[in-house]
Amino acid sequence: MENKLSLYNSLTNKKEVFKPIEDGKVGIYVCGPTVYSSSHMGHARSAIVFDVIVKFLRNIGYEVTYVKNFTDIDDKIISKAVEFNVDSKEIAEKYKQEYIKDMKDLGCIEPDFQPCVSDNIDGIINLILSIIDRGFAYEANGDVYFNISKFENYGKLSNQSIDSMLTNHRIEFNPNKKNDLDFALWKKVKDNEPSWDSPWGKGRPGWHIECSVMSCNHLGSNFDIHGGGRDLIFPHHENEIAQSESINEGNFANYWLHNGLININQEKMSKSIGNIINIRDALERWDFNLIRIFFLSHHYRTPVDLSEGRLMEIERSIKKIIKRIRTNSPNKNNIKKFNTLWKEAMLDDFNTAKAFGIFFKCVNDGEINLDNIDEIKEFENVMGINGWMNLLAIKEESKGDEIIREIIDKRNLARKEKNWKLADELRDKAEKLGFILVDKKDSTTWEPKDR
RNA sequence: GGCGGUGUAGCCAAGCGGUAAGGCGACGGUCUGCAAAACCGUUAUACCCCGGUUCGAAUCCGGGCACCGCCUCCA
Numbered sequence: 001m002e003n004k005l006s007l008y009n010s011l012t013n014k015k016e017v018f019k020p021i022e023d024g025k026v027g028i029y030v031c032g033p034t035v036y037s038s039s040h041m042g043h044a045r046s047a048i049v050f051d052v053i054v055k056f057l058r059n060i061g062y063e064v065t066y067v068k069n070f071t072d073i074d075d076k077i078i079s080k081a082v083e084f085n086v087d088s089k090e091i092a093e094k095y096k097q098e099y100i101k102d103m104k105d106l107g108c109i110e111p112d113f114q115p116c117v118s119d120n121i122d123g124i125i126n127l128i129l130s131i132i133d134r135g136f137a138y139e140a141n142g143d144v145y146f147n148i149s150k151f152e153n154y155g156k157l158s159n160q161s162i163d164s165m166l167t168n169h170r171i172e173f174n175p176n177k178k179n180d181l182d183f184a185l186w187k188k189v190k191d192n193e194p195s196w197d198s199p200w201g202k203g204r205p206g207w208h209i210e211c212s213v214m215s216c217n218h219l220g221s222n223f224d225i226h227g228g229g230r231d232l233i234f235p236h237h238e239n240e241i242a243q244s245e246s247i248n249e250g251n252f253a254n255y256w257l258h259n260g261l262i263n264i265n266q267e268k269m270s271k272s273i274g275n276i277i278n279i280r281d282a283l284e285r286w287d288f289n290l291i292r293i294f295f296l297s298h299h300y301r302t303p304v305d306l307s308e309g310r311l312m313e314i315e316r317s318i319k320k321i322i323k324r325i326r327t328n329s330p331n332k333n334n335i336k337k338f339n340t341l342w343k344e345a346m347l348d349d350f351n352t353a354k355a356f357g358i359f360f361k362c363v364n365d366g367e368i369n370l371d372n373i374d375e376i377k378e379f380e381n382v383m384g385i386n387g388w389m390n391l392l393a394i395k396e397e398s399k400g401d402e403i404i405r406e407i408i409d410k411r412n413l414a415r416k417e418k419n420w421k422l423a424d425e426l427r428d429k430a431e432k433l434g435f436i437l438v439d440k441k442d443s444t445t446w447e448p449k450d451r
Numbered sequence: 452g453g454c455g456g457u458g459u460a461g462c463c464a465a466g467c468g469g470u471a472a473g474g475c476g477a478c479g480g481u482c483u484g485c486a487a488a489a490c491c492g493u494u495a496u497a498c499c500c501c502g503g504u505u506c507g508a509a510u511c512c513g514g515g516c517a518c519c520g521c522c523u524c525c526a
Contacts, residue, residue, distance in 0.1 A: 231525055262526080303456080
């Protein structure tokens with residue numbers, strides 16, 4: 001591969017040159033949602049970030065296998081099922097379908113594989129058996145726990161020593177565990193819970209084990225990239241590493257990529273604060289292109305503050321850029337430069353923010369116009385934006401033609417008579433109705449007022 | 452307490468050793484009856500503070516300060 005891609009590896013906390021295990025191919029696993037409620041903007045950011053990463057890897061010639069799971073067995077799903085008195089499968093299926101639709105509406109490609117925990121119980125049981133066999137896990141009263149004291153690299157991703165974790169944790173005491181930090185691979189069934197037969201009796205998988213199984217299923221026991229939100233580093237990803245590496249030689253995943261989280265108006269987005277924004281609601285209000293560009297104009301690792309004002313800023317800037325492209329003279333064409341520069345930015349740890357900066361600059365320098373707009377297709381495809389050039393047109397033709405026409409005619413008459421007071425009043429009236437009047441040389445047109 | 456992150460103009464945001472991208476806003480100008488829009492121009496001798504390394508530091512090192520996240524379920 002000619003292109004030298006470097007990326008920030010959370011495992012080493014350093015930027016590294018990317019070397020795939022198999023030349024020209026990349027296996028990437030991204031932690032998907034636990035399907036117990038509608039997906040929110042945090043899911044959206046993670047999805048968009050990795051969507052762009054996969055698209056870019058393909059753009060520079062890699063053959064990518066992209067896997068993203070659904071966690072469809074989980075405490076929260078079960079309690080929701082109890083609450084609504086339905087089968088937990090129903091809950092999981094409902095939100096899984098919602099998620100699939102949300103992703104599509106956000107312009108994200110479908111992963112090559114989207115496995116569910118419930119389809120992988122046999123594999124999970126087999127993996128647990130191997131871990132027990134190797135002496136890294138033990139059964140206790142129908143539960144199975146991973147024994148972290150046996151795994152010497154425990155803490156290597158989150159950079160913590162077992163000692164410090166032991167003194168700092170907030171885990172409830174559990175008499176079945178040998179160490180407080182041991183985590184469940186298999187949980188003994190409690191009443192009314194979905195359960196499967198296993199060598200340890202009826203039960204269900206713990207959280208973490210599913211990802212070890214499903215990633216290795218599709219990508220092998222050693223693969224290139226594992227991604228997910230920052231908040232998953234500990235304990236989820238740490239535990240995945242422990243499970244997987246206890247029975248296999250070498251690294252589980254070579255590169256760990258973690259996207260930053262979202263704040264809403266400077267506050268952490270959380271259920272308890274009640275400021276969760278669902279993807280569906282956001283899409284009702286904002287074009288998906290704007291949502292993508294908003295996220296992509298930040299580097300994927302930094303936290304992002306999401307607010308109405310920020311989205312409006314993006315909307316304004318996109319409107320300007322569209323007008324600019326439309327009015328730029330076709331004489332100046334420097335699309336090659338643009339296509340070189342944005343790719344360079346992306347090769348450096350997927351710097352989408354820089355790539356968009358370059359885009360704005362090239363447009364404002366007059367180098368991109370209606371004549372060569374087709375040649376930025378590659379950029380659009382990688383960023384997953386499309387149809388955004390028509391963002392304005394659709395709105396301009398929206399509604400209310402007749403009323404506004406009437407106001408314009410009256411006002412133009414008033415202007416002819418130099419009745420400025422009446423003319424201004426009519427303009428204000430139009431604005432109150434949601435229209436901005438635009439006087440041109442010898443005609444007046446209108447645009448919808450900004451939100 | 453441990454681990455990690457962040458601190459760059461009014462706001463947002465790149466930059467990762469070679470002399471501060473980009474966006475929003477603001478201001479000035481052109482246009483206009485006046486506006487709006489559009490266009491042109493201006494907008495950080497300077498990157499939280501203090502030391503150090505270097506010919507050279509926003510960038511590296513040491514020490515502070517502030518904010519945030521994780522350490523319990525979370526994208």
